[in-house]
Amino acid sequence: MSQPSKFYFEDVVLHGVLETPAVTITEAHVALYAGLSHDDPREAGAVPEILPLCLTTGLGWRVPQPPLAVLAFMGFEWHAMLPVRVGDTIFSRSRTATKRSMRDGGVVIEEREVINQRGEIVHKGKFTFLVAKRPV
Amino acid sequence: MGELRRYFDDIELGEEYESPGRTVTEADIVIFAGLSGDYNVLHTDAEIMKQSIFGERIAHGLLGLAIQAGLFTRATQAYATLAFVGLRWKFKGPVKIGDTIRVRARVSAKKETSKGDRGVVTVERTVLNQRDEVVQEGETDLMVERRAGG
Numbered sequence: 001m002s003q004p005s006k007f008y009f010e011d012v013v014l015h016g017v018l019e020t021p022a023v024t025i026t027e028a029h030v031a032l033y034a035g036l037s038h039d040d041p042r043e044a045g046a047v048p049e050i051l052p053l054c055l056t057t058g059l060g061w062r063v064p065q066p067p068l069a070v071l072a073f074m075g076f077e078w079h080a081m082l083p084v085r086v087g088d089t090i091f092s093r094s095r096t097a098t099k100r101s102m103r104d105g106g107v108v109i110e111e112r113e114v115i116n117q118r119g120e121i122v123h124k125g126k127f128t129f130l131v132a133k134r135p136v
Numbered sequence: 137m138g139e140l141r142r143y144f145d146d147i148e149l150g151e152e153y154e155s156p157g158r159t160v161t162e163a164d165i166v167i168f169a170g171l172s173g174d175y176n177v178l179h180t181d182a183e184i185m186k187q188s189i190f191g192e193r194i195a196h197g198l199l200g201l202a203i204q205a206g207l208f209t210r211a212t213q214a215y216a217t218l219a220f221v222g223l224r225w226k227f228k229g230p231v232k233i234g235d236t237i238r239v240r241a242r243v244s245a246k247k248e249t250s251k252g253d254r255g256v257v258t259v260e261r262t263v264l265n266q267r268d269e270v271v272q273e274g275e276t277d278l279m280v281e282r283r284a285g286g
Binding site for chain 1: 164167168170171172173174175176178196197198199201202203205206207209210217219220221222223224225226227274
């Protein structure tokens with residue numbers, strides 16, 4: 001049986017752009033998130049700001065490309081510019097900003113934007129990952 | 137109910153809080169994978185993870201972030217938050233199934249904005265496990281309402 005394919009450090013294209021499919025944020029997403037985290041929405045219909053961020057990580061798995069061979073999620077910064085409401089449909093667009101080879105893997109910095117159904121950038125940030133190199 | 141929330145003017149620079157603890161369970165990780173759609177083997181494949189440097193499945197970093205956000209609300213009286221503006225965050229170590237995490241927080245900056253009715257409160261946060269190891273840390277910026285006429 002062959003191993004599922006992965007996207008290794010060597011496969012990451014500097015300045016490469018990836019757009020994901022979209023997801024509509026529902027009351028169910030908010031209820032599950034609030035039940036899990038106890039980070040409740042401030043008012044009916046509001047979406048806690050961390051939830052779209054969490055959903056973009058899953059959206060990254062729905063692109064026609066094998067998943068990135070992440071060894072560790074090192075850190076990130078995030079800006080919430082516009083509110084996200086229940087019923088909004090979001091997708092993410094990411095771009096590889098930096099790629100730095102290390103002895104055991106490589107550091108990849110990805111810029112990510114979350115865009116709603118009106119084409120507005122609602123959230124954006126930068127993620128730093130430690131990514132595995134292709135086994136020799 | 138309004139008086140129960142703390143306004144920008146009530147929050148003092150250097151205030152510190154510590155939350156209760158919460159044990160992160162396998163169910164938390166499974167629910168988070170289902171909610172987010174992040175099924176990375178780090179969080180979902182017990183067999184592969186036995187051979188990893190972690191020795192077992194670990195919680196999603198963003199699950200830890202979400203849990204600390206909930207713990208923070210139990211650490212102090214609610215702020216009159218209008219919006220979450222942004223954060224800077226580092227993942228320092230794994231959270232494993234059965235670990236009990238808590239958040240220690242400190243108000244590190246307060247900035248007035250051009251609008252007189254609100255200000256930005258920056259809170260430094262450290263997420264600790266049961267061995268007092270720092271597993272996550274960072275800063276969050278919150279837009280908080282000012283007291284009317286304040």
